[in-house]
Amino acid sequence: MSVVLVVNSGSSSFKYQLLDMDHEQVLASGLVERIGEATGRARHTVTAAGMGADGTDAAPTVLDATYTRELPIPDHTAGFAVMLEAFAENGPSLTERPPVAVGHRVVHGGARFFAPTLITPLVEINIDELSVLAPLHNPANLAGIVAARRAFPDVPHVAVFDTAFHQTLPPAAYTYAIDAELAAAHRIRRYGFHGTSHKFVSEAVAAFLDRPLAELKQIVFHLGNGASVTAIDGGRSVETSMGLTPLEGLVMGTRSGDIDPAVLVQLARRAHLSIDDLDDLLNKRSGLLGLAGVSDMRDLLERAERGDAAATLAFDVYVHRLRAYAGSYLAQLGGVDVISFTAGVGENSPAVRAGALATLGFAGVELDPERNETRGPGIRIISTDASAVTVLVVPTDEEVEIARQTLEVAQS
Missing domain, CATH: 3.30.420.40 (ATPase, nucleotide binding domain)
Incomplete structure (x- = not known):
């Protein structure tokens, strides 16, 4: 054993x-x-x-x-x-x-x-x-x-x-447009995170569909309290939403995700926030918590269903960012074969999945409402049989992926 x-x-x-x-x-x-x-x-x-x-x-x-x-x-x-x-x-x-x-x-x-x-x-x-x-x-x-x-x-x-899977990002994807010498001196570039999960899910998708991983263009949404999305071409990460740190990208439970850098300058000047204050704001007091006072998607949806305006706006902002990244990655990949949702929110929130994909009919994405609402174990298809893009819910297992990679190294 x-x-x-x-x-x-x-x-x-x-x-x-x-x-x-x-x-x-x-x-x-x-x-x-x-x-x-x-x-x-x-x-x-x-x-x-x-x-x-x-x-x-x-x-x-x-x-x-x-x-x-x-x-x-x-x-x-x-x-x-x-x-x-x-x-x-x-x-x-x-x-x-x-x-x-x-x-x-x-x-x-x-x-x-x-x-x-x-x-x-x-x-x-x-x-x-x-x-x-x-x-x-x-x-x-x-x-x-x-x-x-x-x-x-x-x-x-x-x-x-966590960053290893994203080492295949091309320079155009990982380079920030700031002073090149300064960036090199301080190792400022995009690294990406949740790589263990994205690798596990993308390989599980290929096995489930019985298709070669090298032939698939995939978009994987890892949506938990921390959230990221990755474009995967032939098993290789070619674009991902997180950057130098896990702060960049999607709206998260307590993290802001993408924000105009000038906002920080303005808050430092006008609100007299220190570097530590800004770090605390963006990582611990932003995202869903900053917008609606709750960081858990389940609580947010309950409030939105009761007519809470702040919760409704927070959900709309969250979904808006998901759609923006989906559209961007469709363009980067030149089309997509499979879109997968994983992690706590991705696996358990039909509303988030439906909202994220609602405008992607032009790309051949057709969600089956009944399948999307039906819970079940293991990988399951939630797109229609006629959908040109297969949409899946894929339970992630980062521990198994870590164990697989550990065993491979230990036995080599």
């Missing part, structure tokens, strides 16, 4: 999954949070597969079991010790099912990392140096790597970068 542990580390928490990659099944998952606070919290869930299910497609007869603990967790190293105790006490046994490798999500790989990478001391130094491009993410990712390598010293650790 090829078992891989996947770790996604934040500054005060980390998530993990233990996966049986022979069947791509989750054996266990968990969350260690409130690291560094007076009382930390750990949650560990053992799935039916982890309890000894036979790995077939039959519905499991054993329900998942979840265990929680509250105790001081001073740092990530202590957090991994808590995680190991959870495995030892509740299963599955890491002695019987030891991980052959540990995969780590790392947000920013800059222009240095364009593929999953075996972690060495030099790679750790590079991840640390790239923290200037992702100060909220890379240091936290690195803290998880250091702690995990202490907990699992005898297996390979692999970094999988």
Whole structure:
């Protein structure tokens, strides 16, 4: 059995999954949070597969079991010790099912990392140096790597970068039109994010349609609290909405997305906002939250249905931006074969999907209203049989994608 542990580390928490990659099944998952606070919290869930299910497609007869603990967790190293105790006490046994490798999500790989990478001391130094491009993410990712390598010293650790999939962007797509020397000196360019999800979804689409990935022109909308859209030509990212940071592009839960840079100048001059104030405004107090006071699309739609004008406007702004990017990427690709929606909003909001595609009939996009409203597991088609463009809902699985790439590196 090829078992891989996947770790996604934040500054005060980390998530993990233990996966049986022979069947791509989750054996266990968990969350260690409130690291560094007076009382930390750990949650560990053992799935039916982890309890000894036979790995077939039959519905499991054993329900998942979840265990929680509250105790001081001073740092990530202590957090991994808590995680190991959870495995030892509740299963599955890491002695019987030891991980052959540990995969780590790392947000920013800059222009240095364009593929999953075996972690060495030099790679750790590079991840640390790239923290200037992702100060909220890379240091936290690195803290998880250091702690995990202490907990699992005898297996390979692999970094999988959110930005790597977008290293195929052409210069015309990743270059900002500012002073070239200044941009080069400070590594200012578009990098793109959510690459692990976009890669997973685009490959899942090709498999589902039983068509060669190299022949497909795709637009993938990853719509969650953070949101991005990518144009994918033959499996290669050729344009994406996020830029130097995950702030650029679509309207998001609390992030503004695209904005005239002069707005920041005006706010600094007239409202006397500092650099930190502007950073907080654009990342934490904008998007749906800034427009309507709620960041969750479900809450927004409930308010809009009750006639809330601010919520209605926020939804319209959100959808307007989706259409703008869809039209742009249709032009960049020269047409499209498949449009996919994934992540929390993309997978669960028929209203968002319908709004995003409402004006694309000219391009051969024809949504089936009944299919769009029908929920179900797995990949499903929501376009009509006559639609020239196939529209899909595709559940993303970034952990499986990280595990796949980790295993490939570990076995090479």
